[in-house]
Amino acid sequence: MQPVVHFRNVNKSYGSSLAVDNLDLAIEPGQFVTLLGPSGCGKSTTLRMLGGFETPTSGEIFLDGQEISRLPPNKRNVNIVFQDYALFPHLNVRRNVAFGLELKGMASDAIHKRTMELLSLVKLTDFAERMPGQLSGGQRQRVALMRALAPNPNVLLLDEPLSALDAKLRQQMQIELKSIQKTTGKTFIFVTHDQEEALTMSDVVVVMNAGRIEQMGDPHTLYAKPRSRFVANFIGETNFIEGRLKAIDGGLAAIEWNGSVVHANLNGQSPAIDSTVAAAIRPEAISVLSQKPANTIAVSGRITQRIFKGDHTSLTVSLENGQSVVAQLDPVALSAVTGDDVWLTWRENDAVVLAD
């Protein structure tokens, strides 16, 4: 299938600083794609280049096979939902949504029909004559979304649109956005620095750092099989296992760590024997035992902190090598308290070797 959006060797620099570094990205139609990364990673610049508000320093951007990187925003069939919504304060909800349709020269009764259809999709028909200033944050968000969808763009761009909402509303909007994407079947490109948001909504997450793509994949793969230390750290909580690679055996790496030899999934990497390697293990993949298990590898440590978090308990275990490991467990699974000696173990494939 031809990608709906294709960045080819795109660079964007401001003076001497490189905001986007040789970006190569193809996006399949109909997907919910999230560009995820810390501020300054180039995700917003990437989005603005696609919207037509920034011009690439070099490289090409294709939309539906057509090269568009130098077209002005009004000549591109993409629409943006801005971070602060950017609703026109002098127009009511209906006229805001109709704005793009009026500029297309659509007949006024057709505009009215389409506008009301869109507003009913987000249950805002009763608010059609209200001014943006009279709406709540969530309602404004929905109006901005419908205004951007109204001209029927090939791709909808969303620039951190949920960041101004409170946590409860944000979760609700995440679900709503996802369902609107499903019903309209449009390609959504969503920019955020919030990993939870990215995991909740996306078909594909593109993790960006320093203007480059760190890893791209579906949320589960990114979480379970992070390729780099950056991705492992940015998405969810992680413990790092760092040590000398003793051997490679059947897709597993044997790593010398904290006085024992532990195993981790090679995760497509091929490090050299005797080199220093790093692997990542999620807190919830670690089992904490009060006695040394007989038939599996385990590392010993002492509990330094025990925090009750409602649905789970978070244990911080200090190892002999000075490193702290965080484990997550059922609140009532273990009666051990701070100061107790425990053994940590995990299934070999839950730990994954990282590229750096």
Place this chain on the structure above:
Amino acid sequence: MRSYFSDFPKTALQASYWLFVIYLLLPLALMMAISFKDANFVAFPIDKWTLKWYAQVLQDKQFLEACAYSIFIALMTTLFATIIGVWIALLISAEGIMARSVIFALACLPAVVPGLINAISMRIFIRVLDIPTGTGAIILGHTVHAVPFVVIMVLTRLRSMPNNLVDAARDLGADSFVAFMRVTLPYLTPALAGGMVFCVLTSIDDFVRTFFLGGYQTTLPMLIFAKVQGGMSPEINAMATLVLIVTAAIGLYAEHFTRRSRT
């Protein structure tokens, strides 16, 4: 609401305020009172009251013509000053403009140059350019004076405008001209209304520039000045009262309008 001087007695503060109000309004009140006096001398006490001065003023062809002339000049001034002022404000707030503060300072200069100096220099200027004194010259002079007020008001409003509004319009298919007409200009409405009222009022009020640049036709301030030189009479008070009421009404309405649309 904040509280200043909270350890002062409240009554003293309020008394000082009312003292100021009296100082401000008493002369105007006296002027208005005389306009109803049924006698030729401008002095107290008033024994008999009348409306005859108003009737006389409203039938005075000279007065009505001067009114019409002043209003015409004010409207033309407002038209030109608004166009020029908005243009300069947009220029100053546009990105990538060099010497922004210099442009701003130059645009504001006419507001602080003494009226007399301004008037004399304009008089010399129009002579150099061979422009005759009269309507055109007056409008030219008034416009120069009014532009800074439009620039300042529009600029203030532009600064509060979210950056993304124009981007959003462009994104939805507007070219930069359509985006300006459909988004920026409506956003500026309160500032434009305020600025335009200000232009009208300063133009109608202006005496010095008109004096140096005017021709044979008299504007309202010139007419009143000429009448005062011929001797005070309650008729002048009636004229002044009418002018005062109309201009104050416009000013207060504009203030109310701009304040309401700010919220």
